[in-house]
Amino acid sequence: MAEFNSIHSVTEMQEGDNPKQGFHHGMFLEPQEKKRSVKALVVKQAKKTCSCTPAKVKDFVLSFFPVLQWLPKYKLREYLLGDIMSGVIVGVLLVPQSIAYSLLAGQEPIYGLYTSFFAGIIYFIFGTSRHISVGIFGVICLMVGQVVDREIQRAGYDVEPAALSGLTATAVYANTTSSPVNWTSQELLCDKSCYAITVGATMTFIAGVYQVAMGFFQVGFVSVYLSDSLLSGFVTGASFTILTSQAKYLLGLNIPRSSGIGSLIATWINIFRNIHKTNICDLITSILCFLVLIPTKELNDHFKSRLKAPVPVELVVIVAATLASHFGKLRETYGSSVAGRIPTGFLPPRSPDWNLIPNVALDAIPLAIIGFAITVSLSEMFAKKHGYSVKANQEMYAIGFCNIIPSFFHCFITSAALAKTLVKESTGCRTQVSGMVTSLVILLVLLVIAPLFYSLQKCVLAVITIVNLRGALRKFRDLPKMWRLSRVDTVIWLVTMAASALISTEIGLLVGVCFSMLCVIFRTQRPEAPLLGWVAESETYESLSAYKNLQTKPGIVVFRFEAPLYYINKECFKSILYKQTGVNPVWVKAAKKKAAKRMLREKEVDSGGNQTSISMDFVSEPVGFHTIVIDCCAVQFLDTAGIRTLKEVCKDYREIEVQVLLAQCNPSVRSSLIRGEFFKEGEDHLLFHSVHQAVDFALGAQRHSGTSVCK
Numbered sequence: 001m002a003e004f005n006s007i008h009s010v011t012e013m014q015e016g017d018n019p020k021q022g023f024h025h026g027m028f029l030e031p032q033e034k035k036r037s038v039k040a041l042v043v044k045q046a047k048k049t050c051s052c053t054p055a056k057v058k059d060f061v062l063s064f065f066p067v068l069q070w071l072p073k074y075k076l077r078e079y080l081l082g083d084i085m086s087g088v089i090v091g092v093l094l095v096p097q098s099i100a101y102s103l104l105a106g107q108e109p110i111y112g113l114y115t116s117f118f119a120g121i122i123y124f125i126f127g128t129s130r131h132i133s134v135g136i137f138g139v140i141c142l143m144v145g146q147v148v149d150r151e152i153q154r155a156g157y158d159v160e161p162a163a164l165s166g167l168t169a170t171a172v173y174a175n176t177t178s179s180p181v182n183w184t185s186q187e188l189l190c191d192k193s194c195y196a197i198t199v200g201a202t203m204t205f206i207a208g209v210y211q212v213a214m215g216f217f218q219v220g221f222v223s224v225y226l227s228d229s230l231l232s233g234f235v236t237g238a239s240f241t242i243l244t245s246q247a248k249y250l251l252g253l254n255i256p257r258s259s260g261i262g263s264l265i266a267t268w269i270n271i272f273r274n275i276h277k278t279n280i281c282d283l284i285t286s287i288l289c290f291l292v293l294i295p296t297k298e299l300n301d302h303f304k305s306r307l308k309a310p311v312p313v314e315l316v317v318i319v320a321a322t323l324a325s326h327f328g329k330l331r332e333t334y335g336s337s338v339a340g341r342i343p344t345g346f347l348p349p350r351s352p353d354w355n356l357i358p359n360v361a362l363d364a365i366p367l368a369i370i371g372f373a374i375t376v377s378l379s380e381m382f383a384k385k386h387g388y389s390v391k392a393n394q395e396m397y398a399i400g401f402c403n404i405i406p407s408f409f410h411c412f413i414t415s416a417a418l419a420k421t422l423v424k425e426s427t428g429c430r431t432q433v434s435g436m437v438t439s440l441v442i443l444l445v446l447l448v449i450a451p452l453f454y455s456l457q458k459c460v461l462a463v464i465t466i467v468n469l470r471g472a473l474r475k476f477r478d479l480p481k482m483w484r485l486s487r488v489d490t491v492i493w494l495v496t497m498a499a500s501a502l503i504s505t506e507i508g509l510l511v512g513v514c515f516s517m518l519c520v521i522f523r524t525q526r527p528e529a530p531l532l533g534w535v536a537e538s539e540t541y542e543s544l545s546a547y548k549n550l551q552t553k554p555g556i557v558v559f560r561f562e563a564p565l566y567y568i569n570k571e572c573f574k575s576i577l578y579k580q581t582g583v584n585p586v587w588v589k590a591a592k593k594k595a596a597k598r599m600l601r602e603k604e605v606d607s608g609g610n611q612t613s614i615s616m617d618f619v620s621e622p623v624g625f626h627t628i629v630i631d632c633c634a635v636q637f638l639d640t641a642g643i644r645t646l647k648e649v650c651k652d653y654r655e656i657e658v659q660v661l662l663a664q665c666n667p668s669v670r671s672s673l674i675r676g677e678f679f680k681e682g683e684d685h686l687l688f689h690s691v692h693q694a695v696d697f698a699l700g701a702q703r704h705s706g707t708s709v710c711k
Contacts, residue, residue, distance in 0.1 A: 066128050066394065070431065082428030087437020089310070089427045090133055090420055094438060095445050096314040097420075097468065098136055099339070099453065100461035103249070104242060105141040105412055106148035106196050106257075109342050109453065112136060113446050118406035119414040120439035124432045126398035128390040129379035131429055133420035133438070134402055137374070138468065139238040140367060142245065143505050144200055144412050147363045149257050151199045151356070157192040200412035202352035203360040203367070207413050208403030210368035215396030226373045229482070230512045232475055233493035234370075237500025237508050239472040240264060242465065247271055249462035250286040252279025252337060261504050281334035282459040289317055289463040297467060310423060314464050318456060326455035337458045342450040349408045366506050371415035375399045378416045382425065419471060488523070492516045527563035529576040532631060532691065539692035541631065555624075556698050557581050558691055560631040565642035573645060577630075583623045585652035592656075623656055627698035631691050633664040643676035661698060663688040 062069050094116050102112030116135045123134040190198070244267045248255050253274050258266040296313040304310065330336040376395050383390045402414050424434060475493075483490045495515045500508025530543035533550025541558055544550055552558075559580055565573055578584040638646075650660045665673070665687055673679065673687075688694035 063391070063394065064397070065125060066391075067125050067432075074431065074433070079430040079433065082430050083434040084437055086424050086427040086429035087434035088441055089312070090424050090434070091438040091441025092312045092315050093310070093423060094133075094135060094420065095442060096318045096461075096464055098442070099318075099456075100464040101136040101138060101141045103458060103461050104138065104145055104245065104465055105136075105200060106145040106152075107200060107412060108193055108197070109339055110446075110450065111197050111200070111410055111412065113442055113450065114346070114409060115406060115411040115414055117439050117442045117446065118409055118411055119402045120435040120442075122402045122405055123398055124435050124439075126394070126401050127379075127432060128394050128398070129383060129416075130388065130431050131382040131386065131421060131425045132375065132378050132416040133424045133435070134375070134399070134416050135414055135420065137371075137415045137417045138242055138465065139235055139505070140371060140413050140415055142238055142242050143363075143367055143370075144203065145245070145257075146260075146263070146505070147203060147360060148196050148199045150260075151359060152192060152196060154359075155195055157195065197410050197412075198350075198353050199356060199360065201350075201407045201410060202354075202356040203364050204403045204411060204413045205352040205407035206357060206361055206364040207368040207371065208400045208405075208407065210364060211372050211396050211400030211403065214368070214372065215393050215400060218393060225513050225517065226369070227489070227492065227516055229486075229489040229493045230496050230516050231373065231377075233496030234500050234505075234509055234512055236472045236475050236493075237497040237502075238505050239469040240501040241505060243469060244268060246462035246465050249337070249458045250283065250466075251275070252282030252335075252459060253277055254337075261507065262502070263504065264501055279335060279337075281330055281336050282457060285321065285330075285336070285457055286459045286463050289321065289460055290467070292317055293463060293467045294470075297470065304426060310427075317464070318453070318460060321460040322453055322456045325457050330457065331455065339453050339456040339458065339461070342453055344447055344450055346446070347410050350410065352407055363506070366509050367413050370509070371403070371413060372396050372399050374418075375416040378418060378421055382421065419468065488519050492519060521568060524563040524566075525569045525572060527561065527569065527572075527634075529559065529561045529573070529580065531580050532558040532560055534692075534695070539690060541691045541695075553695055553699060555626045555702060556629060556695055557625050557627070558629045558631060558695065560634065562634040564636045564638070565645065566637070566639040567641035570641050570645040573642075574649065577628075577649065581625070581628060583625075583656075583658075585649075585656050585658070588623060588656045589652070623658060625658065626702055627659050627661060628653060629661045629663055629688075629691055629694045629698065631663050632666075632669055635669055636666070637668055638672040638676070640676065643672060643678060646673075647676075647678060659698070659701075661688060661694045663691045663694040 095113070098112035098116045099109040100112075102109045105112070119134045119136075123132075127134070241264050244264045245257065247267070248271060251271070253271060254277075255270045255274055258264075258270065293313060296311060300307065300310040300313070325331065325336065325338060331338050372395070375398075376392050379390045379395050380392070399415060406414070479490060479493075482493065492512065492515060496508060496512030498508075499511035503511070530545050532541040533544045533547070533552050534541055535547075536549075536551060542550060543560070544552075557580075559577060561573055561576075563569060646662075653660050662673075670687060688697065
């Protein structure tokens with residue numbers, strides 16, 4: 001009630017001081033009752049959570065398995081055709097991308113197909129978005145591949161990429177039509193490729209656990225630190241690393257994959273050192289694939305509004321390149337590197353390697369955060385576009401289970417992918433039934449078609465991966481527009497992009513987050529703090545530096561501080577206030593003391609009254625204004641340092657006969673001032689609900705009693 005009484009006393013004094021100011025009516029703002037204690041809230045929440053009724057169980061099951069809500073309401077005639085069409089088209093596009101991105105993740109092609117197959121089915125059960133496509137994402141594959149290469153090297157395998165070896169663990173496992181293989185013999189025969197997917201699956205499991213834990217503890221707020229400009233810069237920077245990692249396949253070079261800090265530069269150095277070993281067959285194949293893929297992709301983008309479905313040029317290129325390689329015997333004749341054997345069927349489930357968890361637990365953190373941040377942002381974007389809602393918390397569960405469950409089936413980390421989601425939406429998708437159709441297309445490849453890609457050249461897969469980076473690399477064209485909109489966001493984009501490309505993807509993400517947070521701190525440390533002027537015939541006050549024809553009231557300075565007032569910017573607040581008002585009260589007090597001492601010395605020399613009178617006049621010389629009104633509308637909060645700073649400012653100005661009034665304080669600031677004992681009992685300290693009210697009060701107070709509000 002202290003706040004209520006303070007405001008009420010203001011009204012009484014204003015009306016007593018200046019009866020003609022009829023607009024000063026009583027504002028009875030009675031605070032709400034305080035919330036119950038934390039203990040009471042915890043007990044109430046615990047009772048609510050632990051209570052179990054049939055209705056609560058039903059609601060829990062339906063919310064945890066959203067498919068049970070929307071599938072019974074599925075409109076067969078209205079939705080089925082669009083879902084089947086979009087599912088088939090995305091499946092056709094996803095097959096070559098799954099094979100290509102497996103190479104990026106340091107895995108065999110079969111594992112990319114497994115990942116895409118399981119992700120679609122699991123998201124169908126747990127997801128709340130109707131449109132996003134969950135599967136392999138290039139940046140995440142790159143980060144997985146870097147960890148896989150590091151662990152392979154630690155385990156004592158050679159540093160060549162694990163993917164696509166001739167005799168592999170999959171050849172040992174055979175397919176599901178054969179009898180189960182003894183696990184002991186599997187471990188003994190587990191070569192580099194087998195160990196690579198073991199590392200990838202273990203990291204996938206840990207990332208999924210992190211994501212489910214984030215959903216359970218509702219800590220999705222972590223994603224707010226990944227702004228759009230930061231994510232865009234990170235993806236673009238990682239795209240350079242992806243391009244660099246694939247460049248050696250374009251040239252047919254057999255060089256180790258660099259990892260760690262500066263891997264991009266190290267890779268290019270190795271490429272140029274071995275450029276004389278370029279495989280001419282792979283180089284020509286790469287050029288031909290670029291000449292086909294890039295123009296066709298551009299035509300797809302240009303005519304996407306007219307085309308019912310994009311031309312599946314990647315699949316056409318893969319089929320044509322595989323036939324050319326097989327019948328032209330490119331591997332035997334020219335030594336071209338090919339995909340090798342891709343088995344059919346499914347491998348027996350296998351648990352992650354628990355002994356590897358300490359090695360990859362830290363690496364899984366950025367993967368988990370990036371995965372759910374991209375998934376949640378895409379889900380919300382398409383839900384808003386199509387007029388339905390998604391549950392961000394459930395999306396974290398969904399993407400978490402899309403990683404945990406497939407990790408037992410030789411898969412690696414997945415997330416939503418923008419490019420495939422756009423294709424899915426534009427081809428008639430209505431629900432996640434289209435995701436099931438996509439999984440069925442991939443299942444057909446896994447059971448029947450996969451072995452036919454044996455002769456597919458790796459350089460073709462590298463070309464497909466690089467061509468799909470066009471969207472991220474095109475962000476450079478948006479820089480001028482971004483610069484005009486926000487220079488700070490542009491700098492964040494550039495710093496994150498450069499760090500992700502030149503240092504490493506993980507460190508680049510951390511640098512981007514830290515730099516963007518520093519930008520926020522710097523913007524509050526040196527905020528705008530203009531003087532305000534009165535807009536004639538209104539009660540509005542605006543910045544004198546921004547608008548013309550504003551008026552000022554004689555003897556009153558109106559100052560606005562456009563940031564929270566806390567320990568970081570408290571000195572900035574004082575220095576800007578002193579600069580804008582042109583009066584530093586500390587200096588004025590020091591000058592008065594100096595003048596008083598000089599007066600005493602002069603009095604000792606000459607006891608005449610004239611000189612003493614002149615000195616006294618100098619000491620009491622006015623500063624040019626009698627009131628400072630601080631507009632606090634942009635001050636979101638105060639900490640103890642901020643409250644102490646306001647006390648010091650009020651005290652210092654009061655000592656030179658200048659009063660300080662606070663206007664437009666929000667409830668949080670008012671509460672902080674009261675708790676910080678900014679107002680002492682028995683003194684008339686005032687808070688005003690508008691700048692206009694504070695100015696009128698100051699004018700009236702000056703004309704009458706000159707009441708001061710500062711301590």
